Amino acid sequence: MTSRIRQIDFAMLGAIAVLLVISFLFIYSAGYQTGEGEGSELLKKQIVWALIGLGCYAAAAAFDYRKIKPVHWWAYAASLLALLLVFFFPEKNNAHRWIPMPGFDLQPSEFAKLAVLFTVAAWLSNPSTDVQERKHFLIPFALVGIPFLLIAAEPDLGTAMILLPITIILLFCAGAPRRPLLILIGGGAAVLLLVILWLRFFPDSFPFLADYQKNRILVYLNITQDPLGAGWNKLQSQIAVGSGGWFGKGWLKGTQNILGFLPRTVAPTDFIYSVVAEETGFAGSTLLLGLYTLVVARCMRAAIRARDLFGRLLAAGIGALIFTHVFINIAMTVGLMPITGLPLPLMSYGGSFMVSTMTALGLVQSVYLRRRV
């Protein structure tokens, strides 16, 4: 046991711990603006979630990831069931995303991401699977497609979309042929371009997307500015980040946040990075980016050194999951991508995501602990 502990990837664990502490500091700062103790209220809850998360991390690290393989279908089925269940509960913020639980709201899509990851990784690492075959190449997309549609129907297009790059990365890491992958990526880009052009010239006739989603894309493309409406968050987040300068305005001194220009509903959640960037400047925001790089790199290192393909795909998939969240969240914060409601792993306020992220990272540790020596 002691030898096991000595084999733990302490670099990653340390990075996670530092990220959690930063998260506590800036969730407090983001909630501080209301001046009614909301900061400390949020902080308390987040600490509780982080502790639960650490528990899950430890449990997952101790747990042999290989035991997932036989049960992954159950996890997959359970998550589909949970994703169906959300529609039986009343809407909140115009969406069916949560299952109310005593004391908190469960967001099944966060766990569904992991379940899908397990299933795809398990399926791809199955010895009988040959990704060179077209049928086997397409099955992962079918596996991802069902939860994708369910999550998109909530609606939570941002979370649903994140499944696609992860699937592609998994296929790539599993050795799928390059050509169909490139065609897929190219085709995706072409579809995106088409959507953009359609939105650009005939925004009213575009199906599938709600008005607010169309607006976010239009704002992102700088086609409409609408700084007081759909463009508000993008503009204010950019101002918050940009006015941070080299070293920021200091902790609890971010005016964009204190004065409410960053809406107080999103400052501790999706826009927590704006708060950090404003208060700690370029120094702090790149430090944070560095910590995420470390976490993602250690995930990939675990994948490289994994004992088996399942472990490799699991660790690589989790690394990709973390990376995609971090990239999309920060990119939207700095105005590189349209606003999507994706949280920043380990930073954003929110219980379900904290627990699922910590569990996933625990599994990476588990893969690492059981690596080839």
Next chain:
Amino acid sequence: MMRVRNIEQNGSPRRLYAVMACMGVAFLVLAGTLFRLQVARVSQFESRQKNQSLRRVRLPGIRGKIYDRNGLCLADNRPTYSIALFPEEIRCSGAFSKTVDRALEVMNEVTEITGLAPVLSRVDIRKHIDFYRPYPLVLWRDISAETMARLAEQGGDIPSVDIYTQATRNYPYSPDTSHIIGYVGRADPATDEKTKYSYYLPEMGGRAGLEKLFDPFLRGEAGAKLLQVDVGIYRHGELARRPPKRGGDLRLTLDMEVQWLAQEALEGYRGAVVVLDPNNGDVLAMLSAPGFDANLFVPYITTRNWKMFSEDSGKPLFNRAAAGLYPPGSTFKPLVGLAAATADPAAPRKVYNCPGSFQVGKRTFHDWNPRGHGKVNMRKALEESANTYFFKTALSCGWRPIVEQARAVGLGKKTGVEVGYEEGGLVPDDQWKRSDGRGGWSAGDTCNLAIGQGFLEVTPIQMAMVTATIANGGWLYRPRLVQAYCPPEGETFIDNPSRRVGKMAWPADALRAVRGGMHDVVMGHNGTGKRAAVEGLVFAGKTGTAEYGRKSEGRKHTWMIAFAPFDEPQYAIAFLIEDGASGGMTVAPRMKILMQGLYEKMKKEGRIRRTEDGGQRSEYFGNQYTHSLQSEIENLKLAIPNSSSITHQSSLSPGGAS
């Protein structure tokens, strides 16, 4: 073994490294973007951030004070207490109309406590919430101490309401000083300043009188404060403050004691009084009646009050003393005498017969006394205000020297005294009359000019200046109202020197005759101004009754000019009452009130020399002047052997001042 082979076959780490490299590149793109935003374009975002969260508020300068010559404060800044509502405390989310509703509720709560009826309408509040949200909304202005106490006692549970202090211009001695000091009104800062500030507090700008004339000097320099506002443009806090600077102070030559005496003397009449110090031109008093309370203009005048003032036939806002144009009537005669003597040195010694009427061409000029004055010299003519004497004098010397002298002494143009608005009056001549389309100058015009009628128009301050010049022997001073000034932010007063602008070249004997005549106006038995005489004080004067308007209406402005004491003049006065009966009847008794007061003041301040018998010893009068007077009387006796009317003159010999 199978698994290991799997790894080597299906997923070489090369692909993982490729994925890592892509991720690294993506994070580098993010880092690059962060650098571009936070380092390269930081100033742009900083200024945007400031633009949206900072508001500059202009704080008005601290207006300078105005004192009288004894240090009495005539215009100062009084702290006024207002009940203000702080919008950020009552903000409601959602539509602003909710916040407006809340403001109305709070206002009603305060009404219940204080009993003050609301003065703001919903529209007013809405306007404030829409445009001045970071700024307190004044619900009630200038509340009483009692209201303040009641609010402090019971209003503690209304946190959004507080007492708010503002400086308000205050004129403690208005209306006595209103025409001189003028008043301020709410003013907007200059447009170039408007763009610099998001909000500005109402500032007081000079609207009339000294407040207007010296506005840039008194105004002070605006300060500013930097407010931080939140996303709802509600006040979040104050970041910085540049305190406003104090404006300059003025110390006037005005002596409020004299001003009050003038006020007492003019009480109940419509007219003006100007008291000058003949030795330097200092304006010791300048009063126009009816007056007005300048405090009614601060911070702004109500429509009702403005209507009251503008519809008042007495024109209370009008400064008659400096801008009222009146024919001087007989008060002009001393100047006519001096002018004639300047043109013809023999004039003071000439004696003319003065019947009750005088024919010039087809016009008959009537004397005020139908029985006439008999044969009189200049001195006697002044005492009795004999019109015919001056007709004859003027006709003999012509109108030109009179016009020249009148202009030389300052009539027909503004005196330059520091008042907001002054008139220059009119000294008519041939050229003017022609250009005015009234034909050429006639002998009748000369006669009118000789008695201060016709086209001649003067202001009371001009007449006071003429009086001062006669009193001091011909020195011409520009009337001075500002004695000293303390520059903005300064500590000590800097003297504003009086300005001597000329010397009249009046022959000494003419001056003696004129001054003697003016002496007799007050002191003589037949003097037209003897109702002004004050026991114990020797002074000189001249009454005037100037007809104006249509002859049939018989309307008259009545005058008296005077200087006192006779031998060493300290006061030169012009006293005008509109629509009086005559100078001697209407003004002289009022002049007496003023003179009595001035005499008491001079005695109190030890500024008058006394003789053993209680009267003044008049060195000037006693030595040279009386000497020549004696010879003058001799001349007169020779010319008019049985004139009993001049016998009293002998009583003016040394020591025998009555």
